[in-house]
Structures are given as C-alpha cells and as structure tokens.
Amino acid sequence: xxxxxxxxxxxxxxxxxxxxxxxxxxxxxxxxxxxxxxxxxxxxxxxxxxxxxxxxxxxxxxxxxxxxxxxxxxxxxxxxxxxxxxxxxxxxxxxxxxxxxxxxxxxxxxxxxxxxxxxxxxxxxxxxxxxxxxxxxxxxxxxxxxxxxxxxxxxxxxxxxxxxxxxxxxxxxxxxxxxxxxxxxxxxxxxxxxxxxxxxxxxxxxxxxxxxxxxxxxxxxxxxxxxxxxxxxxxxxxxxxxxx
Numbered sequence: 001x002x003x004x005x006x007x008x009x010x011x012x013x014x015x016x017x018x019x020x021x022x023x024x025x026x027x028x029x030x031x032x033x034x035x036x037x038x039x040x041x042x043x044x045x046x047x048x049x050x051x052x053x054x055x056x057x058x059x060x061x062x063x064x065x066x067x068x069x070x071x072x073x074x075x076x077x078x079x080x081x082x083x084x085x086x087x088x089x090x091x092x093x094x095x096x097x098x099x100x101x102x103x104x105x106x107x108x109x110x111x112x113x114x115x116x117x118x119x120x121x122x123x124x125x126x127x128x129x130x131x132x133x134x135x136x137x138x139x140x141x142x143x144x145x146x147x148x149x150x151x152x153x154x155x156x157x158x159x160x161x162x163x164x165x166x167x168x169x170x171x172x173x174x175x176x177x178x179x180x181x182x183x184x185x186x187x188x189x190x191x192x193x194x195x196x197x198x199x200x201x202x203x204x205x206x207x208x209x210x211x212x213x214x215x216x217x218x219x220x221x222x223x224x225x226x227x228x229x230x231x232x233x234x235x236x237x238x239x240x241x242x243x244x
Contacts, residue, residue, distance in 0.1 A: 065091065065098050067154075068119045077154070078123050081111055085123035122154055129177045133160065139176035146180075147171065 065073045078085050081102070090101035097113030114120070124132045127139060137149045139162070147162035147169075158170035 060093070063093055063098065063116050065100075065114060065118070065120050067122050069122075071154070073120055080121040080123055086111075125152060125154065125159065125173055127176045127178060128174050129179070131178050133173055133176070137178070139178060140180045141171075141175055142181060144180055147176065 067073060067079075073079065073088060073091070075088055075090060077088050079088060079100070080086075081100070086100075086102040088100055089103045092099040092101070094113065096116060098116065098118075099113050100111045102111060127133050133139065133149060133152065135149050135151060139147050139149060141147060145164050147164045150161045150163050150168070153159050153161070156170075158172055160171040160173060160176070162169055162171050162176075
C-alpha cells in the first residue's frame with residue numbers, strides 16, 4: 001500500500017511539474033505574442049512613415065527643375081537666364097513655382113519664378129573656335145588628331161568623352177576646334193613670309209619717296225644755278241651752297 005501511495009505522490013509531483021512547465025511556456029508564449037505584436041505595430045508605423053516620405057520625395061522629384069535633356073538641375077550647375085549663363089547657388093520651391101539663386105559677388109541674386117515642369121536651358125558648350133559642340137561631331141586637337149565626340153557630361157571638369165583610333169579620352173572644350181589646325185612649321189613660315197612681304201613693300205615705298213626727294217633737290221639746284229640775284233651768274237654746289 002505504501003508503495004502505491006509513493007507512486008501516486010510521484011505521479012502527482014510529475015504532473016505538477018508538467019503543469020508549471022506548461023504555465024511557463026504559456027506565459028512565454030504570451031510575452032512573445034505581445035513582443036511580436038509590438039514589433040508589428042512599430043513596423044506598421046515605420047511603413048507609414050516610409051510611405052509618407054516616399055510620397056514627399058515623389059512630389060519633390062515632380063517639382064524639381066530639369067534641363068531640356070531631362071537631367072535634374074543641381075547646385076553649382078550653369079543655366080541660361082535672361083540670355084546669359086548663370087551659376088546656380090540655391091533652389092527654392094513654392095506651391096506653383098521654382099526660384100533660383102544666382103551668385104552676385106558675395107551675395108545671391110534671386111530670379112523670377114519658373115513654372116513647375118518648365119525646362120531649363122544649358123549654356124552652349126563651345127569649342128576653342130566658339131562653335132557649339134554636339135555628340136557625334138568630329139573635332140581636332142592642337143596636334144591635329146581627330147576626335148569624335150561620344151558623349152557630353154555637363155558640369156564636369158572634363159565634360160567631353162572623345163574617341164580617336166580606338167582610344168577614349170576625357171577632353172576639355174578649349175582644347176578642340178572644328179577645323180584641323182595648321183602645323184607649327186607652316187604657321188611660322190606663313191607669318192615670316194607675310195612679315196617679309198610687308199617689309200619689302202615698306203622698303204619700296206621708302207625708295208620711291210627718296211627718289212622723289214632727290215629729284216626735287218636736283219630741280220632746286222638747277223633753278224638755283226640759273227638764278228642771278230646780282231646780275232651775275234651764281235654757282236651752287238651739290239649741298240646748295242653758293243660758291244660763285
């Protein structure tokens with residue numbers, strides 16, 4: 001009998017331990033459930049904020065001024081305003097307009113508003129000869145090498161990507177011209193020939209002038225030789241001095 005009682009007591013204790021374990025598991029599950037619920041609420045709030053931010057960014061992207069090629073205007077870019085190139089120092093947004101700030105000395109000059117979506121023109125990118133550069137144009141370097149304009153990256157230090165015999169290189173517009181330049185030797189020879197011709201023409205002019213002066217002097221001496229101021233004959237030497 002005592003053994004049965006001991007077995008019953010042992011079973012009871014085991015059941016009580018299982019109940020406590022289940023109660024602990026239930027409490028842990030409730031805690032985990034609450035934790036996940038809180039995490040879910042936080043995630044939902046974060047998603048809501050992200051959606052609001054995304055909406056604001058999309059609205060800003062819609063309002064952001066762009067160049068005619070669709071590239072966004074950035075602070076530091078150059079744009080055409082009032083028929084001249086201006087560097088953008090700041091951009092302000094209003095309900096129906098965009099306003100640019102341009103540098104003017106140490107201060108900024110405010111422009112009139114541009115309508116939302118109104119494209120902005122870039123200043124023309126000109127070569128050293130003053131002619132505009134376009135993609136696909138063939139230009140020439142100072143050494144006479146021919147470069148084909150592959151692309152133009154406005155606002156960069158080296159805005160032109162050119163190709164020459166399979167070689168690609170970033171170039172500056174002031175290095176290039178639309179016509180092939182002459183060689184240095186030809187330029188020097190041409191300048192020397194022009195200067196020599198001018199010197200010869202000036203020499204011939206002086207020779208002609210000296211000839212006219214000499215002819216005039218001979219005429220004066222001839223007249224002076226035949227002049228008789230005191231009734232006699234006066235003789236004049238080559239320097240115009242009366243000798244008799």
